[in-house]
Amino acid sequence: MVPLDVAATWTRMLSVSAGACAAAGAPGPATRLRGRPPDPAGGPWLAIFDFQPLTRAERQSLERWLRDRAEPLLMVRNVLLATPIAQDVFIELTPQALAAMPEGWRDAPRPILFFAPAGRSAPERRRQYLDALSRLRIPLASAGSELWAVRDFDADLMVALARLSAAGERAAFRAALDPGQTRLFDQQLPAVEAALLDDLVGARDEEDEVALDLASLSALHPAAHPLSLFAAVERAHNRRRPETARTQFSARTLEARLSARGYPERIRDCTDEFAARAPLLLPAELQRVFEAADLLAPDPA
Numbered sequence: 169m170v171p172l173d174v175a176a177t178w179t180r181m182l183s184v185s186a187g188a189c190a191a192a193g194a195p196g197p198a199t200r201l202r203g204r205p206p207d208p209a210g211g212p213w214l215a216i217f218d219f220q221p222l223t224r225a226e227r228q229s230l231e232r233w234l235r236d237r238a239e240p241l242l243m244v245r246n247v248l249l250a251t252p253i254a255q256d257v258f259i260e261l262t263p264q265a266l267a268a269m270p271e272g273w274r275d276a277p278r279p280i281l282f283f284a285p286a287g288r289s290a291p292e293r294r295r296q297y298l299d300a301l302s303r304l305r306i307p308l309a310s311a312g313s314e315l316w317a318v319r320d321f322d323a324d325l326m327v328a329l330a331r332l333s334a335a336g337e338r339a340a341f342r343a344a345l346d347p348g349q350t351r352l353f354d355q356q357l358p359a360v361e362a363a364l365l366d367d368l369v370g371a372r373d374e375e376d377e378v379a380l381d382l383a384s385l386s387a388l389h390p391a392a393h394p395l396s397l398f399a400a401v402e403r404a405h406n407r408r409r410p411e412t413a414r415t416q417f418s419a420r421t422l423e424a425r426l427s428a429r430g431y432p433e434r435i436r437d438c439t440d441e442f443a444a445r446a447p448l449l450l451p452a453e454l455q456r457v458f459e460a461a462d463l464l465a466p467d468p469a
Contacts, residue, residue: 172337174344177328178353181360189367189374190325193415194317194402195394196281196370197246201386206246211270213279215242215368216259217252221288226327227254233330238365239264245369247281248273257300279395280316283368285323294318315395321368329361377456378405384449384457389464400460407435407459435459 184190197213198206217234219227231252239249239262248265261269282297301316331337338357342350366372373379381401382394389397406414438458446454 172328172331172341174341177325177341178345178349180322180325180328181356184322184325184363184367185356185359187372189372190364191283191319191321191367191370192286192374192376193319194281194398195382196319196368197279198366199370199394200373201394201397202383211273211278212243212246212248213281214250214259214261215247215281215283216250216257217283218285218289218293219252219254220293221285222323222327226323227252229327229330233326233333235262235264237330237333241365242368243268245365245371247369257296277315279393282316282318283321284318286320288323289320315393317395317398319368319370322364325360326364329357329364332357378402381405381453381457381460384446384453385460385464388445388457388461392464396464397460400464401456403463404456404459408456436462 195201200206217230219230222230234249234252242249243264248269249262250265251260251262261274280301284293297316297318332341342353345353363372378398378401381404382397385397385401386392386394402415409415436459438455442458442461443454446457449457
């Protein structure tokens with residue numbers, strides 16, 4: 169096991185406890201969208217960690233930490249875990265998830281989040297998610313492929329927290345700190361763990377352009393599912409990005425490409441009627457949100 173970089177890990181822990189994000193991307197079940205709070209009554213979401221880009225030692229640390237420490241804390245955050253994937257993409261609930269699964273939960277389509285290590289996954293891996301879900305014939309995923317997306321997590325921080333959950337590693341890390349920082353470390357460790365878990369499920373606010381447009385679109389379409397909203401916003405943003413920078417993390421975006429509705433797409437100018445519905449948006453924001461609303465499927469009756 170490679171020793172933890174104490175200075176880098178401690179700096180990252182302090183930044184996350186001060187508000188820096190430890191996971192980002194598609195909204196999670198605790199994302200607070202403008203117009204409505206999270207809706208736990210809809211049942212838990214399914215989360216699948218992708219460990220393919222990680223080393224064997226990292227996987228072992230995270231699997232142990234997820235099983236013994238993090239999984240119960242994610243359950244109370246409205247998430248059930250599948251067994252982490254490494255090579256093939258498949259869905260198999262963990263024993264704890266099976267025991268906690270509400271009656272009838274797997275008999276209908278459910279929102280699915282893939283957690284991918286930020287900066288380590290190749291674009292081809294994202295396509296494998298969709299291919300695997302498209303092949304499934306279980307109610308959990310069938311007819312609900314638009315309700316999945318990818319949320320990136322800080323793998324280095326998560327591995328560090330997993331290792332610091334062991335008493336020996338924690339003591340060695342604490343001893344390597346400046347003596348004046350040890351009391352702060354004792355206070356910050358549980359706070360950083362809570363912040364990381366909250367970021368995984370989207371409980372802490374994000375401030376990038378996609379998140380802000382997502383909140384604006386949600387206010388105009390309060391009945392739409394957060395992942396459907398995200399897919400439309402993401403696609404509107406992708407129109408403005410060079411091909412190498414397009415994220416294409418959500419099923420609806422991928423389905424659009426697979427069905428030949430690719431780029432470039434015909435873009436309509438924002439109408440006066442739509443502008444009257446969103447008078448507080450700046451012109452550039454208004455056009456993006458209009459395009460996302462144009463792409464959004466009709467709200468369910």
